[in-house]
Amino acid sequence: MSAVAILKLAEPPARAEPEPVKTAAVATERSVTVERSEQAVTPPVREGLGEGGREMLRRIIPPVFGIVLMIGIWALVAIKSGNIPGPGKTWAAARVLFADPFYQNGPNDQGIGWNVLSSLQRVGIGFGFAALVGIPMGFLLGRFAFMNRMFDPIISLLRPVSPLAWLPIGLLVFQKADPAATWTIFICSIWPMILNTAQGVQRVPQDYLNVARVLGLSEVKVITKILFPAVLPYMLTGIRLSIGTAWLVIVAAEMLTGGVGIGFWVWDEWNNLKVEHIVIAIFVIGIVGLALEYMLLTLAKRFSYEAR
């Protein structure tokens, strides 16, 4: 949704303006630089070489340079290959596409907005269930060594398995494509959640637990006032990793299951041979992933207490 908003904002000015969109897409791997480049996109154009303007420029120039380079290479490859759409053609297609992202012509022909939203919904549901199961589970594994040893072989064995391998099981159990896709999201989200929560619980400093013992706090108070806040940063790390993989996996899962969703859309456009739409989808997926990451980072920062 926010991706749509960003794209809409970027739409009116014509030629050389696709930058903001792509800035974000490029920086996906390095989440920290993201905030800076996003904040910094507009000001220098207005300010020119003011006081802080120079500092701004120093921050802006490298990413802008990177984007220009990327677009250049892209254009070059497009010219050489002939069947990959260049930036111009893609931009034109994007303008058409985003003129009406929420149209609905029957179940198999819906706007890109709907596709993104239904992918997000699947991720949300699968991920929500994973949190519901994984976080309490992580607390148990972290608190009781017996549980930890009991589940260790199971988790070690299952974690490296691609969640897509679980898709047929999901289809078998749920008899429908949609919950099966959600099921793969559940599977891929749950491991980081369990492991990070458990690690957080194990790392609660003994000092804090001693405080609890001296005060004689009830088990409920220990959990709410000491364990939970101490573990929260680890939990948020787990959540962030989960969401990241979930967003990776959903595209693949939807390609296999069909229905409405960004992954399915990519596959559909491939069948229609609209390659420029696939390129647009790549950007959209990147931007949504980036937005999710950014949201969770902001959340994590809000809940992190300074180290002692």
Next chain:
Amino acid sequence: MRKPIVKIENVGQTFNTKSGKFTALRDISLDIRPREVVSLIGHSGCGKSTLLNLIAGLSLPTSGVLLCDSREIAGPGPERAVVFQNHSLLPWMTCFQNVMLAVERVFGRQEGMPKLNARVAAALDMVHMDHAMHKYPHEISGGMKQRVGIARAFAMEPKILLMDEPFGALDALTRAALQDELNGVMAKTGATVVMVTHDVDEAVLLSDRIVMMTNGPAATIGEIVEVKLDRPRDRLELAQDPRFAGYRAVVFEFLYRKQLKKAA
């Protein structure tokens, strides 16, 4: 003679380590009287914290028995408050909330919110931390954290206050200010205090008795000095007092002649 509030009888503590059994303490016997201030002093690693943890009930002895009010100490409890060596404030709570956690636990059942709030405020006021009540631990200095830790312990109105090097990590000036504050607070509340320290002057200034421990392993009580200086004690006056110098000398004599630390 007053009946002891804490009785330590033939206590020994052995740890299981990778390289076998390690005897940290042996044959410790000590009676602590109500309203008394006792310091534990000794070279690093001799077992002062181990002994304090035993009194706190954070660990149990491998031999012997500890009694508090004639009952065996089987675990920690709020009547024996602890000021930890590293303050141990919870970083996600403000100073106020940190103290409130303790106050609520001890008085929450019989008192309403306004009274609890007043208790917390009074405790923070006592250590002159009322101005920073709503700050988080990472927003205040080391000495301030230590003071909040002390406020938290005092606010519980414990029968016994156990302090593990409460001023260990502080500079000399802050340390002196806090010692004076503590002296005042102890006089006001009449708590029984057991305090671990490295600092000879601190021990003499604050204590009624100084328990000097031999070097580990298998440390035990070497000597006990009774400090018969009148209270309230003023550090400036005491600096001139020959008796103060005398007590210092006794402790130094024990630590640096009789228990000279072998080069580690």
